[in-house]
Amino acid sequence: MAPDVKDDGGTAQRFRAAALPYLDDVYTLARYLLRDSHDAEDAVQECYLRAFRHFGTFRGGPIKPWLLAILRNVCRAEYARRSASAFVQSDEDKAAEECSQGIWEEAPSSPEAETLRHLDAATVRRLIADLPPAFRETLVLREINDLSYREIADVIGAPVGTVMSRLARGRALLRTAWLAEEKER
Amino acid sequence: MSCDDVLIHALIDDELDAGHARAVEAHIAGCARCAQQVTAYRGLRQALPAHELRYTAPAALRARIERVAPAKTDRRALLKGFLTGGAISALAAASVTFVVVRQGRDDAILGDAISAHLRSLQADHLTDVPSSDQHTVKPWFNGRIDLAPPVIDLTGQGFTLVGGRLDFIDGKPAAAVVYRRRVHVINLFVAQGLGARSRTPQLEVVQGFNVLRWNEGGLDVVAVSDLNRDELEEFGAKFIAAARGTGQR
Numbered sequence: 001m002a003p004d005v006k007d008d009g010g011t012a013q014r015f016r017a018a019a020l021p022y023l024d025d026v027y028t029l030a031r032y033l034l035r036d037s038h039d040a041e042d043a044v045q046e047c048y049l050r051a052f053r054h055f056g057t058f059r060g061g062p063i064k065p066w067l068l069a070i071l072r073n074v075c076r077a078e079y080a081r082r083s084a085s086a087f088v089q090s091d092e093d094k095a096a097e098e099c100s101q102g103i104w105e106e107a108p109s110s111p112e113a114e115t116l117r118h119l120d121a122a123t124v125r126r127l128i129a130d131l132p133p134a135f136r137e138t139l140v141l142r143e144i145n146d147l148s149y150r151e152i153a154d155v156i157g158a159p160v161g162t163v164m165s166r167l168a169r170g171r172a173l174l175r176t177a178w179l180a181e182e183k184e185r
Numbered sequence: 186m187s188c189d190d191v192l193i194h195a196l197i198d199d200e201l202d203a204g205h206a207r208a209v210e211a212h213i214a215g216c217a218r219c220a221q222q223v224t225a226y227r228g229l230r231q232a233l234p235a236h237e238l239r240y241t242a243p244a245a246l247r248a249r250i251e252r253v254a255p256a257k258t259d260r261r262a263l264l265k266g267f268l269t270g271g272a273i274s275a276l277a278a279a280s281v282t283f284v285v286v287r288q289g290r291d292d293a294i295l296g297d298a299i300s301a302h303l304r305s306l307q308a309d310h311l312t313d314v315p316s317s318d319q320h321t322v323k324p325w326f327n328g329r330i331d332l333a334p335p336v337i338d339l340t341g342q343g344f345t346l347v348g349g350r351l352d353f354i355d356g357k358p359a360a361a362v363v364y365r366r367r368v369h370v371i372n373l374f375v376a377q378g379l380g381a382r383s384r385t386p387q388l389e390v391v392q393g394f395n396v397l398r399w400n401e402g403g404l405d406v407v408a409v410s411d412l413n414r415d416e417l418e419e420f421g422a423k424f425i426a427a428a429r430g431t432g433q434r
Binding site for chain 2: 018019025028031041044049052061063116119124125143161165167171175
């Protein structure tokens with residue numbers, strides 16, 4: 001399990017010092033991606049296990065995006081497992097379908113100037129969790145994990161241009177959902 | 186420039202360089218639709234309780250992960266390793282010691298720099314002299330430390346000067362010049378004997394932080410930040426260009 005048997009203690013200490021401060025960040029992303037606290041815990045544990053195993057190959061750069069990229073891969077494997085076990089369509093497929101079905105054109109292209117009213121955190125979490133996966137993950141990485149566009153691009157393995165368009169779309173969808181939530185109350 | 190929603194988001198996120206930001210702002214000034222978009226999405230960001238939207242990892246999960254990477258070094262195993270290698274010649278042993286000691290000193294310097302950086306992020310520890318004016322920050326160090334640190338205002342180039350502070354690295358006083366990039370703080374430590382090897386910046390990763398170290402005008406400079414690697418290197422390049430008078434300032 002250890003990257004280097006002779007250097008076990010030192011490497012483990014360095015890994016702890018570098019990676020543990022971001023545990024809440026990793027757990028937060030897992031909760032939004034998987035929308036289930038047990039699955040999120042399992043994914044985070046697997047993420048840290050993989051990160052520790054590959055810590056020797058980690059070269060430079062901030063460690064937070066590196067950890068979040070590993071977490072994202074673990075979550076994708078979990079999607080695949082879910083779809084295999086229970087006939088559930090994978091979130092990625094759904095995202096692709098939603099895009100091709102023209103959800104892009106549905107939201108208003110120029111939002112009303114209304115000011116958003118305050119919603120409690122639990123409600124906002126639910127609105128974010130209901131966003132299509134591709135937009136949800138970009139929005140969470142930006143607004144909650146506080147990554148730069150470049151870092152998000154590295155985490156999701158896509159060009160910066162894709163990050164920018166998904167973020168624009170994700171915010172448009174969230175704002176629309178927010179206004180709809182206000183009207184229901 | 187035509188309407189481009191993606192650029193509006195990049196502007197709100199402070200992800201445009203100065204030139205593009207000016208162009209987008211000029212467009213917004215004359216376009217009611219885009220101005221409304223900016224207001225709408227700034228409003229969304231303000232309404233998002235970003236901090237409350239985070240989750241806290243359960244203690245049991247943290248404990249499980251700590252077992253993945255055990256905290257304590259097994260000293261007996263290390264000792265056993267040394268004893269089995271008992272046939273090493275005295276010369277080899279001596280050179281090993283030399284390398285270990287040097288490495289240890291350098292680790293101590295970088296470790297101190299990281300600790301100083303972390304301390305600075307706690308409330309009210311960032312600066313002793315909060316000022317974005319280099320002509321206020323630089324003289325402040327006079328009489329407080331026996332060197333004149335380069336203090337350069339890079340605000341126009343995307344790195345805001347926020348002030349200066351006196352700190353300690355490797356048991357000796359060091360000047361800390363503090364910059365900000367978005368929410369990221371850069372501590373630039375200046376002193377002698379911080380282990381810089383050349384005038385060309387060397388990037389290292391220490392405890393997950395990016396550290397850029399070089400020699401500037403006979404002084405060693407160590408920049409520490411949680412900023413990503415590319416932007417910290419950009420900071421180093423702009424700082425050096427300005428310090429050596431090759432910038433267009």
